[in-house]
Amino acid sequence: MSSLPTNPTKDVHARQLLGQLKKTFEETSEDVSSAKDVKKTIDHLMNRLPLDQQCEQELGPRFLKLQDLLLCKNTAPSHRFRDIRDEIAEINKFLAKVDAKVDQDDFQALSQDQQRMIREADKHPLLKRLRVSYEFSLRQLKHDPRICFFLAIFPGNAILRKRFLIYWWIGEGLVRDEEEGERVFEELLDLELLIPYHTDKCPRVTKCKIVRWIRYMLISEARKEKLLNLEGGIPRFDPAHSRRTCLIAGHSSDLGIKTESTPSEKLRTIFNLNERDLDFQDQWFEDPKLLKYLSLRGISRITKLPESIRELASLEILDLKSCHNLETLPDAVISLEKLTHVDVSECYLLESLPKGLHNLTSLQVLKGFIIGSSQKSLIRLQHLPSLKNLKRLSIHVGSEATIQEGEFDYLEHLRQLRRLKISWGKADNVKMSVSFPPGLQKLNLEGIPYNSKPEWLTPSKLMNLDTLYIKGGKLRDLLAYEGEQWNVRYLVLSMPQINQETLMSKFPLLQYVKRLKWRDGKQSVEDEWSRDIGQ
Template sequence: MASQRRKICVTQILSNCIDDWLKRHNSNGDVNNEVASTQAEIQKDLDETKEVFTQLKVLEDAIMATFQSLEEHISSDQTNEVSEKLKVIIKTRKEINKIITENFPEIEKKTFVRQQQSFPNDESKKKMPENSSRSQIEQNPSLSRTISQLQPDYDSLPENKKNCLLTLAAFPENAVIKKRILIHWWIGEGFVIKFGDLSIENVIMGSGQMTAEEVGEKIFGELIDEGWIQSRRKTKKSPTIYGCTMSPGIRRMLISNAQKSNFFDLDSNGNITKDDVQSGRLILDKGWLSNIDNHPQRRLLTIFNLNEKYLSPKEDLFSKNKNLKVLQLGRWQVSPRYHIEVDNCKFLDKLKTQKQLTYLSLRGISLITALPDSMGECVNLEILDLKACHNLERLFDMTNLTKLTHINVSECYCLPDTKEIFPHRLHYSVHVLKGVYGDDVLRLIYLPLTIPTFLPVRLRVITLTWRHDSSVELFKNDDFLTLLFLEKVQLSRYPLPDLPRFTFPHRLPNMKKLYIKGGFIENLSPMDPIDCGPWNVEILRLNYLKKFRLDDSYDIKHQFPNLLYLEKLNRHSSSTKKTHDKADIEWRKDEGWQTLNDKLKQ
């Protein structure tokens, strides 16, 4: 029975049936160009329907039963005329679309296309009824059935996973949500915590410890596998999941549960409100922040900027609320074009009162030129996200922030240096370090002759950027620490033709991801035989390297035996330059090594 088959596979079965049937009639000369064109249109609709199946878990029986009828028409030999068969197929296809549109009137044709827009514009918001979330549930029996069907699965989830899932109820319908933003929110509120003792001895012994971020990654993956959310990748081949979306039915089920559990402050129509914040989570929409009533009894745990583009928080917002754990004022949207700016930065000095603050994001906020030294008093801060603060010229001394695990200053182009992050030493607690200047951080892992050959550096991810005036002598030195735990390295604008020695396999035995972006690197071959040996790298990205080449004698299979994915982009997608650059390369292991060699030699 077709209704018993897996939802996603059935469209492929039908596609194969159509192909086989057309080949059969093509051999008899029965298929003309018009028929072929119609077949292509049908195939397109099948692909779109497959996308619907991944997003919506409703009306399964009705749609699958219709598909069964469609398959019977395709496979049947009772009709000999091609046009008659196609009419039947098209009629059934329309029935499928009718089922979807009647039960989900808010879903337009664009729903079948992967959504890239994160938030509806003001005009679209005006057209939406104020009680859209709740009324659609009440007026649509199919949605009510969906919630009742999903509720037992939701109720059976562990409490921490429920909380992680409920955070998604804050985001607008069809939004593409960055994975990292979600996981950092979960860490900030304590929904995910580290597993086991992460002392240097236990980590070296590999006793099954997991950082909080690794636990968050695990839960995020489980939510995908269980069908609560859908993964988003930049390309079909890419192994990297950067974000997720959620079906409208599941979102409404989560809104219903968030309302019942007081996870968010929702009005009678299921919309987030600022009027009476009892949940401890303040979700900011346009124009809300400057009008917040600073009630002295309010105990805010989280402030999350959903759609506030112009930040002008009252200074006493933080002095009256001293229990904040999550302060996400920056951009959560995938698109870097989403603009946020501040009227003044005085409120940043008031953050010194936030002794419980765990996660602070100012990502993508314009007009922040300096961070006050008083921010060094946020002694429990673990995650600091300053990415794309384009006007930022001065950091603060982070020496006293001994719990910091994540620091991101990528794309802060006005920073003269990044020495202020750790003037003297790199904290053992730091796992992720992004955007620091190469010569500022490498001096911290440089190995003087007077200290032991191993220091407790727990870095897992590092992104290094080089300035045009960077010193190159340090990078030629042999005496660097062996960073046992480093799994991902990104080098941006590296100024020399050969890779720095600290990146070779014997220095980074556990490196799984190597990204090289811009700069003057010409090859991957070591100058010294001691650096030879196979890499453990699984994902390799070589982007915007004008001088890069691989000799014909270079055996990439031997040097990268564990390679699963390679990407080589020659120019930015935004570039308008018309050149004869080599074609971009994207390869997965299932394509075979010979295919990769052929692509690299083109």
């Protein structure tokens, strides 16, 4: 065994240590109970890396102890494995508490002065002026004013993702589809009810925030409409008058989601703001038969959904992104015929989606499709062409994946597909052919396992492609032996050695490019350029 580094909490070193621990558990012939759970926990920890400086300091002794246990050969294997299991469990427990604390700190109650100002908004000069401006904006917006009122539920420092807002609006019935949602989002930006949040120079807006004073004004107006109350200084939907509820860390029991009760049958939408530690109850899905939107995104304690989910006959959007401990989806999901959106991306313990999912012919968005071993994958890509309305698809090729010959060629039959992501969890250079649908506009490739450019990644096979991301992986030269020019306008790639002049010659329509680099296991921006902003 190679020698281990002296600082095992650093990202690349921690990955090395955890990888060797997992390998040790896989190769042992000892009868170690819960070995499978330990390996899953190790996978979860690896996905949680890198650690921040505070976590490195706090967990340093435990990682060093793991390193010692790995190298120690004098202790009986069963005792050694038990000690390793206990240390890993303590690390996982610590990180779960850190994540929960960060989220709760972000969701701070309004001060007494702020609450008084909101209650007396008609007397506050700035809020009065904002209300006049807001009423004028609503006349221009020409949409249900609740689109604005509902924004008040988010904490003052929240960074809101465009896609989350659009899916919520669809679930509420405030917009018909994603296209209308896109237009409403742009209008809210134009009216400055939302402001763009940028971390780079890309001209596209995918995240936004709410100005503090706009939020105060919206809370005041939503209270008048009996959509929100301010109990405890935290804006929340009024259960007496609202058809929606949200999960807030430390306050979920106040919102109609209680361990001892069932959500009201009148609920139309349930979504998670920052809860991570929710005890899920099977009976919760027995009453809200009119529920259209369910987002449990980021709740780590969920390991499975109850079979009673079949009772949600009206459900259209199911968002389980980043439920890191989710191990399975029940077969009952395939009975939800109205589903248009399913997101199980970043659910790293899932090994397959339910057999028959391809019969949900209303699906427009499917994120987190898994290609695993031939024994564990109950649904494969050849089943997907029946999804005639599918517009967005993300695929993860697992570390144990068996890729069948011609499997990725079935993608070309998804004629409505516009956005496709493929990520690889294995580094093996497994040859595969890919045939893309003709209307594909965005392609995201993560961890691509090829050293040289595959023949399917060429401009002639992606004539309508507008956005291309290539992040991580082994590919180092996208333009090798390339005679054609790309029509791509937005480009992100992990190939810092390609210079700007070469890029512009091969991508003459570029509006934005960002080049990434990896150092010590961490990703950072090498440089970026926008045609509107410049270098």
